[in-house]
Amino acid sequence: MISIALENVSKSYQADTPVVKNVDLDIEPGEFVVIVGPSGCGKSTMMRMIAGLERISSGTLRIGGRVANDIPPQHRDIAMVFQNYALYPHLTVAENIGFSLEMRGVSKTERLRRVEVVAHLLQLSDYLHKKPKDLSGGQRQRVAMGRAIARDAKTYLMDEPLSNLDAELRSSMRAEIKHLHRQLKATMIYVTHDQVEALTLADRIAVMNKGVLQQFDTPEKIYDDPASLFVAGFIGSPPMNFIDAVCKEGLVKTIEGIRIPITCPPELEGSQVVIGLRPENGVLSTGDKRMAIEFPGEVMLIETTGSNRNIHAKTATGPLIVVAPRSAAIGLGDNVSIGYRTEDVFLFEKNTGKRIHLL
Amino acid sequence: MNTSGGVVLRSTAVAVGLLFLSPLLYGIWISFQTANRFFSGNGEMTLQNYVDAVEKMNFLRYLFNSLIVSGGVTILSLATSIMAAYAFSRFEFRGRDLIFGLVVATLMIPGHITLIPNYLNFARVGLLDTYAGLILPAVANGFATFFLRQYFRGIPRSLDEAAWMDGANAWKVLYRVIIPMSKPAIYAMGLFIFLGEWNSYVWPLIATDSPDMLTLQIGLARLYKMDAQEGLVNWPLVMAAATLTMLPVLLGFALVERHLVRGISMGAIK
Numbered sequence: 010m011i012s013i014a015l016e017n018v019s020k021s022y023q024a025d026t027p028v029v030k031n032v033d034l035d036i037e038p039g040e041f042v043v044i045v046g047p048s049g050c051g052k053s054t055m056m057r058m059i060a061g062l063e064r065i066s067s068g069t070l071r072i073g074g075r076v077a078n079d080i081p082p083q084h085r086d087i088a089m090v091f092q093n094y095a096l097y098p099h100l101t102v103a104e105n106i107g108f109s110l111e112m113r114g115v116s117k118t119e120r121l122r123r124v125e126v127v128a129h130l131l132q133l134s135d136y137l138h139k140k141p142k143d144l145s146g147g148q149r150q151r152v153a154m155g156r157a158i159a160r161d162a163k164t165y166l167m168d169e170p171l172s173n174l175d176a177e178l179r180s181s182m183r184a185e186i187k188h189l190h191r192q193l194k195a196t197m198i199y200v201t202h203d204q205v206e207a208l209t210l211a212d213r214i215a216v217m218n219k220g221v222l223q224q225f226d227t228p229e230k231i232y233d234d235p236a237s238l239f240v241a242g243f244i245g246s247p248p249m250n251f252i253d254a255v256c257k258e259g260l261v262k263t264i265e266g267i268r269i270p271i272t273c274p275p276e277l278e279g280s281q282v283v284i285g286l287r288p289e290n291g292v293l294s295t296g297d298k299r300m301a302i303e304f305p306g307e308v309m310l311i312e313t314t315g316s317n318r319n320i321h322a323k324t325a326t327g328p329l330i331v332v333a334p335r336s337a338a339i340g341l342g343d344n345v346s347i348g349y350r351t352e353d354v355f356l357f358e359k360n361t362g363k364r365i366h367l368l
Numbered sequence: 369m370n371t372s373g374g375v376v377l378r379s380t381a382v383a384v385g386l387l388f389l390s391p392l393l394y395g396i397w398i399s400f401q402t403a404n405r406f407f408s409g410n411g412e413m414t415l416q417n418y419v420d421a422v423e424k425m426n427f428l429r430y431l432f433n434s435l436i437v438s439g440g441v442t443i444l445s446l447a448t449s450i451m452a453a454y455a456f457s458r459f460e461f462r463g464r465d466l467i468f469g470l471v472v473a474t475l476m477i478p479g480h481i482t483l484i485p486n487y488l489n490f491a492r493v494g495l496l497d498t499y500a501g502l503i504l505p506a507v508a509n510g511f512a513t514f515f516l517r518q519y520f521r522g523i524p525r526s527l528d529e530a531a532w533m534d535g536a537n538a539w540k541v542l543y544r545v546i547i548p549m550s551k552p553a554i555y556a557m558g559l560f561i562f563l564g565e566w567n568s569y570v571w572p573l574i575a576t577d578s579p580d581m582l583t584l585q586i587g588l589a590r591l592y593k594m595d596a597q598e599g600l601v602n603w604p605l606v607m608a609a610a611t612l613t614m615l616p617v618l619l620g621f622a623l624v625e626r627h628l629v630r631g632i633s634m635g636a637i638k
Contacts, residue, residue, distance in 0.1 A: 060529075060533060061532075062529050062532070062533075081532070082529075082532040082533055083532055083533070083534075083535045083536060083537060087533065088533060088534075089529075089530070089533040091526050091529070091530055093524070093526055095524070095526040095527050095529065095530035096530075097527060097530070097531075097545060097549075098549065099548045099549055099551075100548075108531070108534050108544075109533075109534035109535055112531075112534050112535035112536045112540060113535050156530075156534070160535075
C-alpha cells in the first residue's frame with residue numbers, strides 16, 4: 010500500500026492548450042479511487058502520468074512521498090490494466106500472466122506457481138495454454154487483470170477495463186474487482202466514464218471535466234452534495250433536472266416567473282442561477298398540491314426501468330424527469346404535478362457552475 | 369465463380385507457372401546429359417556433371433563462402449535494421465524524421481556509384497579479399513530499415529506500454545514484444561536480403577582475389593570460362609553447377625515459407 014499525490018499537475022501537448030489543468034489529488038494508501046468524467050476530460054491522461062507513460066508538463070507527482078516525475082514506468086512498482094487489454098498476442102495466457110514476473114527475474118518455478126494461483130483466482134486455469142485470440146472478451150479481460158495482479162504491485166491502475174464487456178459481465182467483473190481490492194489491500198486508481206462503476210467501486214471519486222478536477226470525495230458526498238453544476242449533472246441516473254432562474258428580491262424565480270420558496274444569498278441578488286432537482290427526489294401526484302414546490306405538467310414519455318418508471322413531463326419551466334414507483338397509476342397525456350421539498354433543491358451559479366449552499 | 373470458369377483460371381495459372389518454370393526445368397534437364405548427347409543428340413543421361421562440378425569448381429569451398437557471406441549479411445543487416453527501425457518507430461529524438469528521410473534517400477543511390485569508393489576504402493583498411501570485406505558494405509540496409517519501421521508502426525503502442533509497466537526496459541520491449549510480433553516481416557526481409565546477397569556478383573567479383581575467397585556466383589562464372597574449349601561451353605556441366613548453386617536457396621525458402629504464409633494469413637484475419 011502506498012500513497013499517491015498529485016500537486017498542481019498539468020499536462021499540455023501543445024503550448025496553451027492543457028488537457029489536464031492544475032490538478033491536486035491526495036490518494037491514501039490502500040484507497041480505491043475512481044476518476045470519472047466524459048470522453049476527453051483528461052482522466053486517462055492523468056492516469057498515464059501516474060503510470061509514467063506521459064510526461065508531466067508541470068507540477069509534482071509523489072508516489073509514497075517520493076517525487077516520481079522522472080521515474081520511468083518500470084521502476085514505479087505500478088501495475089496497469091489497459092482499456093484494450095494490451096495482451097501479448099504471441100504469448101499464451103500463462104506467459105502473459107507471468108510476463109511481469111519474468112521481467113523481474115522471478116525463477117521459473119516460482120513464476121509457474123504464481124501464475125497458477127492467479128489463474129485459479131480468476132478462473133483461468135483451463136485456458137493457460139491458449140493464445141489471447143482464442144479467448145472471449147471476458148476471458149481476455151480477466152487475463153489482463155491477472156497480468157496486473159500476478160506481481161504484488163503497490164498500486165494498480167485500471168483504464169476503463171470493463172468498457173468492452175456486455176452489461177452482465179461488467180456487473181460481475183465489478184464485484185470481482187471490488188473483491189480483489191479487498192484481498193490485495195493495494196492502492197487502486199480506476200478510470201471510467203461510467204458513473205455506476207464509479208459509485209459502486211470507489212472509496213472516493215474524482216470527477217473531471219475539461220481537464221479540471223471538479224470534486225474529489227466519497228460517492229455519497231458526490232451524489233448528495235455535488236460541488237458544481239457539472240458534477241450534479243454527471244452523477245445520477247436519470248440525470249438531474251436543471252431549471253434556469255434568477256435571484257430576485259431574495260427569492261429564486263424561474264425565468265417563467267414561478268417563485269421557488271428558497272432564499273437566495275444577498276450577494277447573488279439579480280444574478281442568474283440554475284435550480285437542480287434530482288428525478289428520484291420528485292413526488293408525482295395527480296391530486297392536490299401538497300409539496301413546497303410543485304411543477305404542474307403533462308406526461309410525455311414513460312420509460313420502464315424494471316422496478317421504477319421514469320416519467321418525462323412537459324411543464325411550464327421546461328421538461329422534467331421524475332422517478333415514480335411502477336405502481337403509480339400514470340399514463341401518457343395525464344396531467345400531473347411534480348412536487349419537491351425545499352431541502353431537495355440544489356442551486357448553482359449559472360456563469361461559473363459553482364454550487365450555492367443554501368442556508 | 370462457376371466450375372468451368374474455375375477450370376479455365378486454374379489451367380491458365382498452371383500454364384503460366386510452367387512457362388516461368390520452363391528455363392529452370394530445361395536447365396535441370398540439360399544438367400543430366402553428357403556433353404556428347406547435348407551437342408549431338410546421341411548419348412546417355414548421367415550424374416557425372418554433378419560430380420565434375422563439385423570437383424572442378426571447388427564447389428564446397430564456394431558454398432561455404434557464400435553461406436558465410438549471405439548468412440552474415442542477413443543476420444547483421446537484420447540486426448542493424450531492426451534496431452534502427454525500432455528507434456525510428458518508437459522513440460522521439462531530435463532530427464528523427466530528417467535522419468529517417470536520409471535513410472530512405474539512400475535507396476535512390478545506385479549501388480554502382482558506391483562501388484569504387486567502397487573498393488578504395490576497403491583496400492585502404494586492408495579488408496579486401498576477406499569475409500569482413502564481403503559482408504560489411506551490405507550491413508546497413510536502407511530498404512530493410514524502411515520496411516521494418518513501417519511494420520513496427522503497425523504494432524499497437526499499448527503493447528509496448530504494457531511491457532514497460534510489466535517491468536521491461538527498451539531492449540526487452542524490442543526482443544520480447546516487437547521482434548516476436550514482427551516475425552513474418554523479419555523472415556520476409558531476411559529472405560530478400562539472403563537472396564540478394566546469394567546472387568550478388570559485382571562486389572564479390574572486385575573484392576575477392578584468392579581462389580579460396582570466391583563465392584558460388586563468381587565460381588560459376590569462372591567455371592563457365594574455364595571449361596570452354598574451342599569456343600564450346602560445356603553447358604551440361606555449367607547447368608549442373610547452377611542447379612547445385614540454387615539448391616541451398618530453395619532449401620532456405622522451404623524453411624521460412626511457413627512463416628511467410630502465416631504472416632500473410634495473420635494480416636488477413638485482422
